[in-house]
Amino acid sequence: xxxxxxxxxxxxxxxxxxxxxxxxxxxxxxxxxxxxxxxxxxxxxxxxxxxxxxxxxxxxxxxxxxxxxxxxxxxxxxxxxxxxxxxxxxxxxxxxxxxxxxxxxxxxxxxxxxxxxxxxxxxxxxxxxxxxxxxxxxxxxxxxxxxxxxxxxxxxxxxxxxxxxxxxxxxxxxxxxxxxxxxxxxxxxxxxxxxxxxxxxxxxxxxxxxxxxxxx
Numbered sequence: 155x156x157x158x159x160x161x162x163x164x165x166x167x168x169x170x171x172x173x174x175x176x177x178x179x180x181x182x183x184x185x186x187x188x189x190x191x192x193x194x195x196x197x198x199x200x201x202x203x204x205x206x207x208x209x210x211x212x213x214x215x216x217x218x219x220x221x222x223x224x225x226x227x228x229x230x231x232x233x234x235x236x237x238x239x240x241x242x243x244x245x246x247x248x249x250x251x252x253x254x255x256x257x258x259x260x261x262x263x264x265x266x267x268x269x270x271x272x273x274x275x276x277x278x279x280x281x282x283x284x285x286x287x288x289x290x291x292x293x294x295x296x297x298x299x300x301x302x303x304x305x306x307x308x309x310x311x312x313x314x315x316x317x318x319x320x321x322x323x324x325x326x327x328x329x330x331x332x333x334x335x336x337x338x339x340x341x342x343x344x345x346x347x348x349x350x351x352x353x354x355x356x357x358x359x360x361x362x363x364x365x366x367x368x369x370x
Contacts, residue, residue: 169258172233182220182239183250184213219268219341220252222363230367233258242309244316249309257370261334263310265303268341269296275352275360299338300359307336339363 188210195206220238227236235256242249253264271285281298284291311330318326340347341363349357361369 169233173231175228175230175232175234175236177224177228177236177238179237179240180224182217183241184217184220184239188213188217216266216268219363220266222268222341222343223253223264223266223339223366226363226366227253227255230370232367232370234370242313244309244312247309249306251306251310254310255370259333261310262370263303263307263334263336265299265306265336265338266341267299267338269345270342272346272348273340275347275349275356277351277353279353279356300336300356303336303338303359307334310334335359337361337366337369339366 191206191210191213195203195210198206224236224238227234237254237256238252240251240254242251251263252266253262255262255264269283271283274282274284276282279298279300281296281300282293283296284293286292311334314330315323315326336359338360339362340360343362343364345362347360347362349360352360
């Protein structure tokens with residue numbers, strides 16, 4: 155119910171007395187996974203240990219990025235509700251959303267990426283990464299986080315839409331893109347983001363973590 159943007163309710167209700175962000179959910183399943191992996195590591199066969207240690211490092215790296223994002227949100231002084239690491243399931247489809255932010259006017263669905271290397275988005279919206287390997291740069295394509303987060307947005311839409319009476323669904327659809335926004339946040343402040351040639355609709359959905367509060 156908290157991410158149902160009823161303008162009258164928002165204007166006359168909860169947000170009237172809010173002056174600071176409110177965190178409704180801060181815990182993360184990733185931290186539980188690390189605890190489980192550390193426990194398993196103690197008794198795991200030697201041939202599995204390196205893979206488990208790598209999985210732990212990747213999870214820790216992701217948590218570091220999400221913690222940096224949470225720090226920005228908590229210190230934003232913007233009245234909003236913050237929910238971290240949400241899991242949704244609908245008609246057999248599943249989605250894990252990094253952050254769902256409810257402000258006075260807009261609900262933001264945020265995908266947090268703590269990517270290493272320099273990130274380029276080309277004129278077709280493709281993401282590539284450059285990483286220094288010794289004396290040379292290695293360039294590789296990466297799966298678009300825009301596409302990934304769009305699936306999350308689509309699921310939120312279906313969940314909200316299915317709760318509406320049939321007569322109101324077309325009205326809900328017409329206003330959805332004004333009330334719900336997808337953002338990809340790059341949490342690694344050392345990465346260089348190059349997107350001068352990216353399509354406008356892509357530029358509007360990608361921001362570095364130190365620019366998130368200004369974006370909101």
